[in-house]
Amino acid sequence: MLLRAQHGESQLSGQTANGRPGIRAVFARPAYRRLWAARTASAAGDAFATVALSLLVLDLTGSGLGVTGVVAAEIVPVLLLGPVAGIVVDRWSPVPVMVYADLARMVCALSLPLVAGSAAGVYALAFAMSAASVFFNPAAGSTVPSIVGSDELVAANSGIWSAAVFVQIVLAPAAGAVVLVAGYAPAFWVNAASFAVSALVLRKLRVDRAGSADASKDRWWPRAREGFALLGRHRVLRALAVGQLFAALSAGATSALLVVYIKDRLGLDSRGYGLALALIGAGAALGPLALSRFVSNPRRPAFVFGPYLLRAAVDGVLAFTLSPVLALGALAGYGLGTSTGAVTFTSLLQAETPAEARGRIFTAFDVIWQLGRLISLGIGGILADRAGLPIVYASGAVLLTAAAIIGWTSLRAADKDHGSARIHDI
Template sequence: MFADPGYRRLWSARTVSQWGDTFNFVALALLIYDLTGSGLGVSGVVVAEILPVLLLAPFAGPLVDRWPRVRVMVGSDLFRLVLAVVLAVWHDAPVGVYAVAFGMSVGAVFFNPAASSIIPALVEKDALVAANSGIWTAAVLSQIALAPLAGLLVVSLGYGPAFALNAVSYAISALLLRGLQVPGNPEKVQRRNLLAEAREGVAVLMRHRLLRALAIGQCLAALSAGATSALLVVLAKEHLGVSGRGYGLLIGAIGVGAALGPLVLLRLIRNPARPLFVFGPYGLRGVVDLAIASVASVPFAAGALALYGIGTSTGAVTFNSMLQGETPEHVCGRVFALMDVLWQGGRLLSLAVGGILADVYGIEAVYYLGGALLLAAAAAGLASNRGAATV
């Protein structure tokens, strides 16, 4: 994969940007907690990041399909570069921080579908899993390695340098992407109004049996993971009886599993771009949720969550690869944007319902329901594909 100069340039840009994102994520969470002193204030950042996806993605998708995708990515990086500089200089008011978080997400609404749509033009279809694995692994390893360093930087030098590093990462990413040459001649989109073009993306998604199954799985997984990921700290305290280091151990276990997942795919499994390896990981994650809600053991939970991390990473890589391989090129931006809407909308609903469910029935109920939703996603995906031909 890395012998291809186009993929190498894209991978480098995405990886450098991920380095900056890691510093930004850690610094932003610590900053808003310092400014507001509440978990609700931290949740506000999550809401500020989700809202642009729900509001703008239906329109961003058609625009990504209209415009040159490399220019969309460069423009998004430059837009976020300006916002990161603002945050590095001025970060004393919660309202301003929320506004910048909202703006950063606006940039990502355009960047992410464009970046995912470009990969099939850079590599052959049978190399999509390897290409996505390379980008995913670099992102996970960046988080594992740099998150502690980001926390140390904030404590030692303050928030400004962390946000400044994020700005630098966007500048480097934009420079790398500017020289990216995408082969082929994409189909020209018949320009109508944006709503009509957005409806065309929905129609493609609904008519194609496998894409429809992927959308259903995405929605059910978001309804599960939104609550279970956010409330893992509650499970650690109330069900497992640990906090601090114990919670860190659980997070670390997921990270280790997520880093190992792509290696499992590429080294041990032949032809991983099959429905079994897209929908099967949902089932694995569902079993883990049910198990850790039933067994109050920290070592058991850590081992199970490592498997959860493997399921998350292998599922994400094969999901994106199959989506890229099956989606018609001229609607890639719209389909990826719709998947983002399903994910973020389900995540937001899950966060709201999960918090209520945990307070009324206990944290175990959240994980039992989350596990059931993931098992339903696996069953629905595998059943819909059984004996199906691509439409």
């Protein structure tokens, strides 16, 4: 309450004109600025690593299948280590977890030039880097609600998301130029430096420990079961989990096959694919900034699950149109829906998850996303070959619509139950 009172005036707090906490409000908090700087630096390095890794593996293997191996190396650690990472984050303070994860990723990035001639070596280090990220991501997600107020979650997540997308849009072309002119090593060095900067910035971040004082004495398996039990009995978390799974089953295939869609269905060349990515990125970067001006309550179903309907509409357009103009315009809307949905979804997840279980719940959602994405990649490839791309995108539209309907009705029912409980208590 003291912090809220100190930032009560609009000019000091950075509230928007309608009184909601805006981006300036969260940037007034030193802890948030530190977390934001670390996440943005890491995202900048990731832009270089993503481009360099894909091009390097393509050079080593000479096939698109080889490039998908990098994707697999990023997904498998989440499935294997997610439950362990969640317990680690809940047992210890998230800040040391993030710092050690950054240092591990820095070592991996520095080692990549040493194995640049071996596809197996590159896959192994990509696996190790992703394994460290499995611990970093839930720790970072659990930190946000510890350093901002519940009514500032949307603004806080908007700031982090928009910055990450923006630096990737700007730096991805620069990464390609660096690889072309100077080779792969400098790109990986930039990535290593970004992890070093992130670790240094996070070292001085102070966050109240969420777990209980005796958490280190608890057995691991019972704590893991507690996380699964909470996810199963919590109506809002169940609704979000269903939405996460259906969205992953949709996005895995439609995203991976976008380059095929652009070239084969629309008849555009690589420049058309680049334009499509640019339009998606522009929508994704601008969406959260606009969202933070109008929304502070993450529990509103229209803003959590409405973006699913927008993305479903885009997939429906892509399934039936042959017009490049219409398709590319729809993709800008897809980026908008993806980013705004991610911000409100994450904010609601942070608001609803008990502090002592954030690590386990957040990693559970990571596992759900990656598992659904993996299934989608396999089924989508088969559907595309046997039934054609329109069926893939039409199926994606159906899945996203189902996710929106189930999530929307579940969240509204949970709100009614909560309101009835409050009335009964009175």
